[in-house]
Amino acid sequence: MTIAGAVQLTAFLLVLLATVRPLGRYMARVYGGERTFLHPLIGPIERLMHRFAGIRPDDEFGWKENAIAMLIFNALGFIVVYVLQRTQGMLPFDPGRFPGVPPDLAFNTAVSFVSNTNWQAYGGETTMSHLTQMLGLTVQNFVSAATGMAVLVLFIRGIARHSAHTLGSFWVDLIRSVLYILLPLSVILSLGLVSQGVVQTFDGTRTIPFLDRVVDAGGADVPSQAIAVGPVASQIAIKQLGTNGGGFFNTNAAHPFENPTPVSNSLELLAILLIPAALCYTFGVMVGDTREGWAILAAMLVIFIPFVVLTAGAEQAGVPSYTGGGVGMQASPGQPGGNMEGKEVRFGIMQSALWATATTAASNGSVNAMHDSFTPMGGFVTLVMMQLGEVVFGGVGSGLYGMLVFVIVAVFVAGLLVGRTPEYLGHKIEPYDMKMASLLILIMPLLVLGGTALGVALEAGRSSITNPGPHGFSQVLYAFTSTGNNNGSAFAGLAANTPFYNVAGGIAMLVSRYWLAIPALALAGSLAAKKRIPASEGTLPTHTALFVSWLVAIVLIVGALNFIPALALGPLVEHLLL
Amino acid sequence: MVAKHTRTGLVVLVMFTVITGVIYPVMVTAVAQLTFSHEANGSIIIRDGTAVGSALIGQPFDSPGYFWSRPSATAPFPYNAAASGGSNLSSMNPALVERVHHAVARIRSADTTMHQPVPVDLVTASGSGLDPHISPDAARVQVPRIAREHGISSGLLYALVDHHTERPLFGFFGAPRVNVLLLNLDLDGLRQTGGTR
Known part of the structure; x- marks a missing residue:
């Protein structure tokens, strides 16, 4: 890692830590x-929603009723997103004139956005109408994140309360x-991003002539660029x-219109965590x-920081096989060096490595560089961050209730060791x-490893692989690791828009979201x-450095044993072959 | 219980669809169009009254007289801004290694006097396939070729590259970079105004 890289990481962590107290306290209120200071503005809207929906702010339900409410709400969301995709060709607001989405892809995408995964087997700018993106996908970006947060708040009340039979109301916390x-x-962040050059318009595409002569793969002249x-x-x-991660464009936050400058990159990176x-x-x-x-x-930071350093180091070291051709991979003030395949020059190595670690640690899944083209060790880190169960930050809400389950396991194991x-x-x-707690921890590896085994055993799974050798296995492992943890990022070379991956991945996303939320409740x-x-x-105190180390050990040991x-x-043997 | 919560869920979903799916994007669009109209519409560069490109979206350049941009993996032609894409080739994929070596060979054959290592960003494809930038070093290694091609002094060209170099924010956020389209537009301008020796 370069000195500038270390400074970037430190600055990022300091800014993040500075936001924890004010925002955390605000959310508790x-x-x-x-x-809060927003009540004069938002209070009336909240009361209006309560009145129309028949919700009382002091409603109290037990865990089962809250779980039912959560499942019903998510099922309704699924139906809306599915139907919107299937019928978008007949609906307005479709400047690209995209037809309805095929059933298997529509199923996968609907599950993906409802479950806060945002795995995308499609390219946004070539598949989804503006109407689908707004009414379907953007709405689910909000409510799937809010579902995770509401379940977390119910979970926390379970810990905070004693001799109580209710946890609060899913609806009140969701709203x-x-x-x-x-x-x-979102309003603040979106305007900040527009100031940097992120586009915000209802127009379709704009066609502009190329300056230099351009020919396509078949040798024909291409006079202009449709933007x-x-x-x-x-x-x-x-x-x-909302730790969603589903981009507007195919290449997500690597696309200059989603993420045009280091400033927009830093803002979006901060927003992940x-x-x-x-x-x-x-x-x-x-x-x-x-x-x-x-x-x-x-505990989260103790796991997170070394993995960032590992990724940055691996990516900065570059790819040995290039050097034979006389390629300079040494970083200097005039060039980024390292492994730049799939990375943008404006971000360089550090902002790409930091993003890759953050987006897999949190179950965000947006990417500003292509993970498939990372070095084996860089790819290893992204896999591990997800395979720890998305508890290092994790999804909004779901990450923390996952981590709290690990806390309970850690307390239990410690209790067994000392006989208390x-x-x-x-x-x-x-x-x-x-x-x-065991259900929560064991369902995920079953999904990921079972799915991967199926993927490499069946021709339908193997035929989507696009890279040779161990990396091909990593592509399948990554697909099920990502869907089985509701992350949504991909080794995107894998041809994932097939009935097999759409259905198997869709099931993995469904199970990992709801079969974990229900035992949590x-x-x-x-x-x-x-x-x-x-x-x-x-009593074992749970706020000491000793307990933090114990918790970190439990998370890492469970992850290591499973994966x-x-x-x-996959990545380890690939690294040895590099 | 199920009927009651279904009704509540429907109402909440409809209201959130209106609030987050319609009001939110429309409101953000309205404010964005009022305050940052240039950026919100794609940072389009206008020269002599016509649009010549977006300052954020790269274009392919591989004529000897232009600064070349990075390879692009978009299909069916490079820098297809209607379908962004990376190669997603793994570090060990022979196809990638071969492509990198081929790109290096092309750069060296276009300028046989060039002996220093080729900056890696100039021979690898970006994640988006639309990267508008190359590193300052990647621009500088191309100066001798372009100077010869147009008979412009290389000093002028190095100065032009320096002029277009964007530094990292506060010296460390992001990476130093040169916008290839803007650089080549100015290169065209330099040729027309007689930047010859």
Whole structure:
């Protein structure tokens, strides 16, 4: 890693940390139903929604009723996105005159956006009408993120409450997440991005002649360039903030109209981790001890930072096989050096490596460089960050409830080691809780490894592979790692728009989102119902450096046990062959 | 219970569709068009009253008399701004290594006096296939070829490259870069105004 790279990483982390307290406290006030500075503006809209939808701000439901509400809302979203895609050819606002989307792709895309994955088997500018992008995809960017946040808040209440049989209302928390948090931040971010050159218009394409002579693959002259534009900034803002990641254009945030400058890149990068990091503080406030929140954020950073350094180092080292041709890969003030295939000059190595690590650590999945063309070790990091279960930041909401489940496992294992009854924040951890926690942790590897095995066993899976050798295996592993963790990024060379990947990936996304959210809510319900046990001599404090290290170890060991064999067949052996 | 929540869900979804799917993008578009109209519409460069390109979207250049841009993996022709795309070839893919070596060979055969290593960004395809930039070094290694081609002094061309070099923000955010289209437009201007020896 270069010195400039180290400075960029440090500056980024300092800015991120500076936002944690103010935003975390604000969100705690919002979810606590307290007044904030935005209430005069947004309060009336919130009350209007409550009135039309028959919601009362003091509604209280148990975990099962909240789970049902969540599932119904997501099912409705799925139907809308599916139908919009199938019928877009007959609907207005389609300047590119795109026809209806085929059923398998429409299923995959609808699941993908509803489940906050935003895996894209299509190229946005060549497939989706403006209407589909706005009414279908942009709306799901908001509400799928808000679903994750609402489930998290219900989960936190489960930890914060004692002898209680309700967790709050999914609807109240959902509406608050959109109106008070996601929407205001998106407005600010989208205008910031437009100032940098991200386009925001309802026009279609603009055709401009080329300056130099250009011929196509068949040798015919191409006189001009058709430049696709659209309402991009408004979608980019929420796809970054809501850990969605689904771009307007095929190449996502590598496209100059989605991410034109280092400033826009830094803003979008910050937006990936902004809410997941601040939610740790919100958690601390809601359970009455902010040290508990800082401890979790610390554990996330302890895992995150070394992996950024590893990626940056691997990408900066470049590709040995180029040198035979006399290629300069040494970084200097006049050139980025390193492995620049699939990367943009304006970002260079560091902003590409930092983004790749952040977007896979959080379950964002947007990309500003092509992960498929990363060096083997760079690709290894992106895989590992997802395979840890999307708990290092993770998806907005879902990442933190995933990490809190790891906390409970860590407490339990520690309790076994010292022979004490495991307890967390006044709750005794019992067999039912451990069953739910185990479900959360074990379903994901089953999906990822099972899916990958299927993918490489079937011709329908293998025929989509586009790179030779171990990297071909990595492409399939990446596809199921990404969909099985609701990340959405890809080794994009894989020809993923086939019935096999659309259906198998769609199922992986469905299961990983909802089969994890439901046991999480069940666990929350169980914790809330328990009597408070007062802290005693034997209570393991969960805000100390010792516990943070223990938590990090548990996360890494579980991840390693699950995935080292698969990783050895893909990126690790590829690195040895490099 | 299911019926009640379905009704609530429908109303919430419809209202959010209006708020986040219509009002939000329309409002952002309105403000963007009022405040940053140039940027919101694609940063189009106008020369003599006609649009000649976007300052953010690269164009392919491989005539000897122009500064060349990076290879582009878009189909069916390079820098297709209606269908962005990267190569997605892995580091070890022979097709990629061969393409890189081929690009190096083309650069060297266009300027046989060139002996220094070719900057890696000039022979690799960007992620978007639309990268408008090359590194300052990648521009500078092309100066002798272009100077010979047009009979312009290389000093003038080095100065032109320097003029077009954008530095990293605060000295470290992002990477130094040169916009190839803007550079070549000015190169055309230089030739017309008689930047000859």
